[in-house]
Amino acid sequence: MGMARERPMFYWVLICMLLSFVLTGAAPQTALVTKLPGFNGTFPSKHYSGYVTIDESHGKKLFYYMVVSESNPSEDPVVLWLNGGPGCSSFDGFVYEHGPFNFEAGTQGDLPRLHLNPYSWSKLSNIIYLDSPAGVGFSYSENLTDYRTGDLKTASDSHAFILKWFELYPEFLSNPFYIAGESYAGVYVPTLAYEVVKGIKGGIKPILNFKGHMVGNGVTDEEFDGNALVPFAHGMGLISDELFQDVSNLCQGNYYNPLDENCESKLSEVDKDIEGLNIYDILEPCYHEKSPETSLGNIRLPSSFQKLGETDGPFAVRKRMFGRAWPLRAPVREGLVPTWPQLLNSGSVPCTDDEVATSWLNDKAVREAIHAELESVAGKWELCTDRILYHHDAGSMIKYHKNLTSDGYRALIFSGDHDMCVPYTGSQAWTRSVGYKVVDEWRPWFFDEQVAGYVQGYENNLTFLTVKGSGHTVPEYKPREALAFYSRWLTGRPI
Incomplete structure (x- = not known):
């Protein structure tokens, strides 16, 4: 056997590059966001975005935007954020709540201007904004039948996304992992957390370092949510x-x-x-879009299902929608849950101005910068879409919360106390109904030496918290206080 020849330097460079590719995955190289239209500064941390294909045969792709922690990315928690609807994009959280930027409306047709958000949740966590299910935001499928979905399928698809995402970003596998969301994500979060835990117990790889979940003003249970409004309205003097x-x-x-x-x-x-009140915050005025008035009548059947030859619509409106439909006291129930555009025959959400997000995310340069497909492929970005037909098929979430917490996973249930969409009275009642022993009696919690809300702690790491004076989307209405309790809870400090 002859002596091995000395390898040229470029050979070893090539080997190192290949090893780096294997160890870090392809996505960080191709998904890096280097600039954003409307922002002229330097990113405080790295941003990644793009698609994860969860079903090759259907061409089903879920879109994510990940903001790396500005503190200690290799050790800080990874938090998956989900907005609700159903049918609403998680860019709602990115643009209006706890993303890395504050958005300022442009003038005379200009794009919105972006400024750094001092209360971004990326200050202390790696955060992933996921558009879910397919058909929402920038997520899409080449098979239109995928737009008929529900709680259980959405949880399964999101679990598939998470597993593939961590394969692309294995450097974050050892970080503590949490799932968070608000509104109808009160269903998304615990059902997804259950799938994650089931996968961990089943040895599905990669093995996730899952630690717990948090839900804000979340849909939970038909009876508790449905009975929440009348006591809330009386207590608030309405x-x-x-x-x-x-x-x-x-x-x-x-x-x-x-x-x-x-x-x-x-x-x-x-x-x-x-x-006549703003259902998302009774203290705030109700924004009225300058367009022809919409009416409650029949649910508009999505055009995608008309193309499939569906003939079972339009659907008669079930006058309920996770506590925010008409009448407002109606809870989410088993069966079809109409999205806002379907319910109102309109593209808008009541009392909500989404003009800044809509103009920015539908700009061609923005979509290119964040690696989103063209409108001809993924469709127009909408805050809440009518492309999906969504069914509530997972029942009450109380059993999910109880199973997760009894398994040792942490849970924070928080409520803006002036939200009429999913009133705190329901969340307070169902957390008490679980039957856990109270280990931290009802008390005020403070921020900047002022009472910021109230908290009650139960055994098995279940915590209920209110945010004083906040509406439905707590980080939007109370960004400083939201970052405070988020930071304390993630790091295990007392709130």
Whole structure:
């Protein structure tokens, strides 16, 4: 056997490059975001974005935007963020809540201007914004049947995304991993967390370092959510003592599924008293879009299903939608959950101005910068879409929360206390109903020497927290306080 020849330097350079590719994955190289239209400064940390294909045969691709922690990326938690709807993009959280930038509306057709957000959750965590399910935001499928989905399928698809994402970014596998979200993500989060834990127990690789979940103003349970509004409205001074007494006597505490005509009549009076308020924050004015008025009538069948030859629509409106439909006291129930555009025959969400996000995310240069497909492929970005038909098929979330916490995983349930969409009264009641022993009695929590809300801690690491004066999307209304409790909870400090 002859002596080995000395290798040229470029050979070893090539070997090192290949090893780096294997160890770090391809995505960090191809998914790096280097600039964003509207922002002229330097990113405080690295940003990555793009697609993860979760079903090759269908061409089903989920879109994500990841902001690396500005503190200690190799050790800080990885947090997956989900907005709700169903049908609403997680760029809602990125643009309006806890993303790395604050957005300022442009003038005379200019793009919005971006400024660094001092209260971004990326200050202390690596955060992934995921558009889920397929058909929402920039996520899409080449097979339109994938746009008929529900809780269980969405959880399964999101779990497939997570596993593939960590294969692309293995350097984050040892970091603590959390799942978080708000509104209808009160369903997305615990169902996905359950899939993750089931995968860990089953030895599915990569093995995730999952630690817990957090839900803000989240849809949870038909009975608790459905009975939350009337006590909330009375406590906030939105209905009279006399009406509250009458409706309490006639309905016997059953407001979400009235069986008596007299009860129903009194509930209609409640609806009438509160119908002009901003359902997301009763302290804030209701934004009215300058367009023809919309009406509640029939659910608009998505055009994608008309193309498939579906004939079972339009669907009669079930006058409910996870506590934010009409009437407002209606909870989410098993079956079809209409998205806002389907419910109102409109592209808008009540009281919500999404012009900044819509103009920015539909700009061709922005889509190119964040590696989103063209509109001809992925569709127009919308805050909430009518492309999907979504079914609530997972039942109450209480059993999910109980199973997860009894397995040792941490859970933070937080509520903006002026939200009428998913009132805190329901979240407070269901967390108490779990039956865990109270280990931290109801008390105020503080930020900047002021009462920022109230907190109650239960055994098995279940915590309920309110944020004083906040609406439905807590980090949007109270960004400083939100970063404070988020930081304390993630690091295991007392809130």
